[in-house]
Amino acid sequence: MIAFQYIDNQAALDALVAQYNEAELLVLDTExxxxxxxxxxxxxxxxxxxxxxxxxxxxxxxxLSGFWALLTNPAITKLVHSCSEDLEVFANYGKCQPAPLFDSQIAAALCGWGHGLGYAKLVEQQLSISLDKGESRTDWLKRPLSAAQLQYAANDVYYLYQLYPALKAEVERQGRMDWVLEEGARLTAGRLDRPCGDMAYLKVKNAFQLTPKQLAILKVLAKWRLEKALSRDLALGFVIKDHGLIALCRKPPQNIGQLMRMNELTEQEKRIHGKELLEVMVTADVNNPPPAVDVLALRPGYKASFKVVKALLTAICDTHQVPEELLASKRHIHDFLQWHLDAQQGDLPLLLTGWRGALAAIPLQTLELSI
Incomplete structure (x- = not known):
């Protein structure tokens, strides 16, 4: 049994924060x-x-303000594992991001222990301990939490602390600590920014298929949906699903009767949002539509150029013993090709910055691409 303190009052939290402020390393997790x-x-x-x-x-x-302040204390390294969702929680509840940040999943990948290792797998691999996953589907908002649930939660930080010395030593031996911390900073970048309503239409599936006029309608609808989702704390799909927005743009209803006959919208969507949707759609500036959604992957020469870049990066990964998923992912290559197509304007793609750039920038920029 792992000993822990259950903090459910302000005095206990304040005392804990005072203790943690003296630490050099703080392991974090959320449920x-x-x-x-x-x-x-x-x-x-x-x-x-x-x-x-x-x-x-x-x-x-x-x-919790005292605890959130710990997360930005530069003297304390924050240790997490596969932390993307935890960072979202910290941004929403604490309005902060942990720094400096050491993600053990990334560190394990960069030092050759394996890419994308789950926490339980990493603990089993390095500590020969098999963790019980029986409480993974717990309703963490329900009270009281059982002893088994609390032990499950405690395990998530206890064994990660035990893993850290060996993982840190191996990362330092390979001279990649700066890489790990760079990845931590990259993971947290932009997390505190409010989602941009004017750009929300770019994330709607199949937006590229729309005409300029239809895209102008989608822009105002997607912005409205995002603002509605944020104000009501609803997932986007529980306001209106993507295919419903696309249907509204392709054949805009002129009145509530036409909207109510649309099969692409659920009865709930029609009933709750029907009138408001019509009001939003008429605000679209169809005479000044947004730029067409350019699907780079459909352009001539894209596939051939992608293969050339992929082959080069694979060779670099082999030489430097770096997982392809971290250096040669589809997203990274796509962003590089987009930058290349944009006449190398705007922010540098990830492949040309930081530790990735140190490995790949010179060979990438000597390539002759046909896109």
């Missing part, structure tokens, strides 16, 4: 629930500095 909401709903925070393992109840403690 949350996400069903219909835009943002995950925080149910529990786990933290461990090697001396004090705490399970913090955010439903019981009203003021």
């Amino acid at each position: 949350f629930v996400r069903t219909r909401t835009y943002y995950a709903r925080l149910g529990l925070i786990q933290a461990y500095d090697g001396k004090h393992l705490a399970l913090i109840d955010p439903l019981a403690v009203n003021d």
Whole structure:
């Protein structure tokens, strides 16, 4: 049994924060629930500095500001594992991002232990301990939490602390600590920015198929949907699904009767949003539509250029023992080709910056691409 302190009052949290402020390393994890909401709903925070393992109840403690301040203390390294969703929680609830950030999943990949390792797999591989996954589907908003659920939560930070010394030593031996911290900073970048309503239409599936006039309608609809989702804390699809927005743009209804006959919208979508949808659609500036959604992958020469870049990056990965998923992912190559097509204007693509750029920038920029 792992010993922990359950923090459910302000005095206990304040005392804990004072202790953690003296730490050099703080292991972090969160438990949350996400069903219909835009943002995950925080149910529990786990933290461990090697001396004090705490399970913090955010439903019981009203003021977490002291704890959130720990996350930006530059003297404390924050240790996490596969932290993307945790970072979303920190941004939404704490309005902050942890720094400096050491993600053990990324570190394990960069030092050759394996790419994309789950926490339980990494613990089993390095510590020969098999973790119980039986509480993974817990409703973390329900109270009280059982002893088994609390132990499950404690495990997530306790064993990660045990993993850290060997993982850190191997990363440092290979001279890649700066790489790990760079990846941590990249993961947190932009997390505090509010989603941009004017650009929301670019994330709607099949937006590229629309005409300029239809795209102008989609722009105002997608912005409206995002604002509605944020104000009501609903996942986008629980406001209106993508295919419903596309249908409205392709054949815009002129009145509520036409809208009510659309099969692409659910009865609930029609009933709740029908009138408002019509009001939003007439605000579209069809005479000044947004730029067409350029699908780079459909352009002549894209596939051939992609293969050339992929082959080069694969060779670099083999030489430097770097997982292809971190250096030669489809997204990274696509962004590089987009930058190349845009006459090398705008922000540098990821492949030309940081540790990736140190490995790949010179050979990439000597390539002759046909796109």
